[in-house]
Amino acid sequence: EAQVTQNPRYLITVTGKKLTVTCSQNMNHEYMSWYRQDPGLGLRQIYYSMNVEVTDKGDVPEGYKVSRKEKRNFPLILESPSPNQTSLYFCASSYQGAAEAFFGQGTRLTVV
């Protein structure tokens, strides 16, 4: 089954404690991206990747890091989380930049 898998689904952490949210896709897609969803703001892009070892900033990259060492994986790293990073995060993949995106189930992160 074609899918994008994110883990964990829910996470509560404390300010400053490094965390990683994993994302994996099994569709051999070139493009992968991370979005955060906040009420009234829709989904805003954090980082994206056009291929292995190629990543770039989206609209709201501050406080986040990513890496793309394998085509299927695109982890999101918060090295020092802060409460303003409390949000719902989605990973997505697509076979090209203009194409429809396939989304993971989301990770609800709370930073206290």
Place this chain on the structure above:
Amino acid sequence: AQSVTQLGSHVSVSEGALVLLRCNYSSSVPPYLFWYVQYPNQGLQLLLKYTTGATLVKGINGFEAEFKKSETSFHLTKPSAHMSDAAEYFCAVSRGDNAGNMLTFGGGTRLMVKP
């Protein structure tokens, strides 16, 4: 740069009534346009998309949307609302020349369906 504006963060309709969710976009190149639906505690699911060709596109669950270039709009409609349509809907745009970096989303519209 691209942007998407969804008019109305909340829309309420009665069961059986017409659903109309509004989306306007801006893009410097011919756009690809999408509508996604998000049910509670779930990810986003594609409803329909416009790339090229026929401007009236049909999607899943009886939804359709019409691309109107002159109005820069891509409104979503359904003739008769069902209770199961209650969800949040997102309009999105990407660059049709594939020079972009995936989708830009609107702020979302929460659809409520009254019995």
